[in-house]
Amino acid sequence: MGIQQKLHTKLVQKLILTPSLQQAIKLLPMSTLELSDLLNQEMVENPMLEEVPTEELQPAETQQTPEKTEPEQQANKTDTWDDQDYEYFFGDYLDDGYRPRAPQEVKELPPIENTLSTTSSLSDHLLWQLSMQTDDPLMREIGSAIVGNLDDDGYLVASFDELAAMGPWPVTEVERALKLVQAFDPTGVAARDLQECLLLHLRLLQNHQVPEIARKLGMTIDDLKEHIEVIRHLDPKPGSRYNPTQSQYVIPDVYVMKVEDEYVVVLNEDGLPQMRISPVYRRLLDKSAADNTDETRAYVKDKFRSALWLIKSVEQRQKTIFKVAKSIVNFQRDFLDHGIEHLRPLVLRDVANDIGMHESTVSRVVTNKYMHTPQGVFEMKYFFHSGISSSYGESVSSVTIKQRIRKIIENEDPRKPLSDSKIVSILQREGLVLARRTIAKYREELKIPTSNQRKVLY
Numbered sequence: 001m002g003i004q005q006k007l008h009t010k011l012v013q014k015l016i017l018t019p020s021l022q023q024a025i026k027l028l029p030m031s032t033l034e035l036s037d038l039l040n041q042e043m044v045e046n047p048m049l050e051e052v053p054t055e056e057l058q059p060a061e062t063q064q065t066p067e068k069t070e071p072e073q074q075a076n077k078t079d080t081w082d083d084q085d086y087e088y089f090f091g092d093y094l095d096d097g098y099r100p101r102a103p104q105e106v107k108e109l110p111p112i113e114n115t116l117s118t119t120s121s122l123s124d125h126l127l128w129q130l131s132m133q134t135d136d137p138l139m140r141e142i143g144s145a146i147v148g149n150l151d152d153d154g155y156l157v158a159s160f161d162e163l164a165a166m167g168p169w170p171v172t173e174v175e176r177a178l179k180l181v182q183a184f185d186p187t188g189v190a191a192r193d194l195q196e197c198l199l200l201h202l203r204l205l206q207n208h209q210v211p212e213i214a215r216k217l218g219m220t221i222d223d224l225k226e227h228i229e230v231i232r233h234l235d236p237k238p239g240s241r242y243n244p245t246q247s248q249y250v251i252p253d254v255y256v257m258k259v260e261d262e263y264v265v266v267l268n269e270d271g272l273p274q275m276r277i278s279p280v281y282r283r284l285l286d287k288s289a290a291d292n293t294d295e296t297r298a299y300v301k302d303k304f305r306s307a308l309w310l311i312k313s314v315e316q317r318q319k320t321i322f323k324v325a326k327s328i329v330n331f332q333r334d335f336l337d338h339g340i341e342h343l344r345p346l347v348l349r350d351v352a353n354d355i356g357m358h359e360s361t362v363s364r365v366v367t368n369k370y371m372h373t374p375q376g377v378f379e380m381k382y383f384f385h386s387g388i389s390s391s392y393g394e395s396v397s398s399v400t401i402k403q404r405i406r407k408i409i410e411n412e413d414p415r416k417p418l419s420d421s422k423i424v425s426i427l428q429r430e431g432l433v434l435a436r437r438t439i440a441k442y443r444e445e446l447k448i449p450t451s452n453q454r455k456v457l458y
Helices: 019-027 032-045 070-077 086-094 122-133 137-148 160-166 171-182 196-206 210-217 221-232 279-285 294-331 333-338 348-355 359-366 398-410 420-429 436-445 451-457
Strands: 049-051 254-259 262-267 275-277 370-373 376-379 387-389 395-397
Touching (some): 019 294, 032 049, 032 294, 122 137, 137 160, 210 221, 262 294, 275 279, 275 294, 279 294, 294 333, 294 359, 348 359, 395 398, 398 420, 398 436, 420 436
Antiparallel strands (some): 254 262, 370 376
């Protein structure tokens, strides 16, 4: 039996990730700041890209397309790319008069309620006290070295020998300088470690085992409670007040504002460069230019293609974010009106089906994006939560249930804290059927102690 060769025509549908599609996908999960950095870098590397001058960025209703000169009209009539129909695909992007859509004006942006001013550091505070406490040059010199070897929490991170070797200074003088600095404000600064006695009883104290500590120390519980109250108010990190961590500000990518009875979604494009194709470099593609070599045209052609794809990808990204945000607003209308108790369950698939996109696209959009709403600033991921069925037909968000558990515990009788099983019964009466282990998991996520620990705390 011989082997026969035959030709078959087969239609296969598959996704090919072209470089341009990869670029569009890469832009989606970027925050506004990351995108701004990328665009600024692209404008440095690609001469075909330029930022539209501020004076030309006008609102859409007042924007007018400048009249083209005769040479420009003639150039646009001539397709300089025989192998690509760029006019059809990119449309207005090829027009020298193209202007990116002006950034949406946001009226009555949320005010900055608090503006942080520069505060003195821990070292400044201690060196000032050192200058006030002693005139001894040696003490000031060693004291400055001690202050320079404190960590952000105010603990001394150098040994006596290391400090003595810096001068060199006698160890006895270093000890004297340390005692001087340890007497400064804040109390506990320049300590080398926590006292051993506190370390021995710290675990018992953390677990609120007051009777056990009292038995070990041979004290009555009432006397011990007075000491515990003193310990409870001690600051284990005295330097942290003077070396606060820098505040991390969130810049919302989307603003949601209520106008009359409707919620309006506005993209925050402040700081995002508005780009266009450089008309000067665009004309280099004209074959009629006598000075243009094939090498020049090939270079400009490549940069031209990259610039067009980037501009189109950015606009597509902005449109996609707007669609996803609008969909979230439609689904979470009750939350925007009334707060967290009315947050409804929502999954990526719901929004994907609503706007006719794939789940993976929605997932990329909500990554690293923040939304400013009348209820506060939230990460866009915050609005997606699993639902738990209730006896009255509707599903309830897990976030709403956590909030309900918190309120139940806040209103409990301090003498009889509610066990997880009791909370299960209360929620069942409200139509929410949950397992005890689910309540325990939610309670731990809320960082609420068990009923036994709460009883000791109360």
